[in-house]
Amino acid sequence: MGPYRIEDLEGKERGLRVGCETHDEWREFEPGRRAVAFYCPDCSLEVEVRLHDDLDWRDWGERC
Incomplete structure (x- = not known):
């Protein structure tokens, strides 16, 4: 299995x-997608990548 790599494209x-x-x-x-899924047929695994704006980040340990 993998290593998987995630890169920003130029432009x-x-x-x-x-x-x-x-x-x-x-x-x-393509640009503007906040979540993508990549599947490698040889590894038989799917990797999901989600993008989050750093301003939207919050501590998931915090409770309301």
Whole structure:
């Protein structure tokens, strides 16, 4: 299994590139997507990447 790599793409509106380095499987995702799923058929695993704005972050240990 993997290692998996997540990269920012170059350009004004940057998308994401997600891939499995071991099996040289890569997929590029368009800008503006907040969640993407990448599947490597050789590993038989799906990796889900979610993007969060640092201003939206909160401590999940905090209770209301």
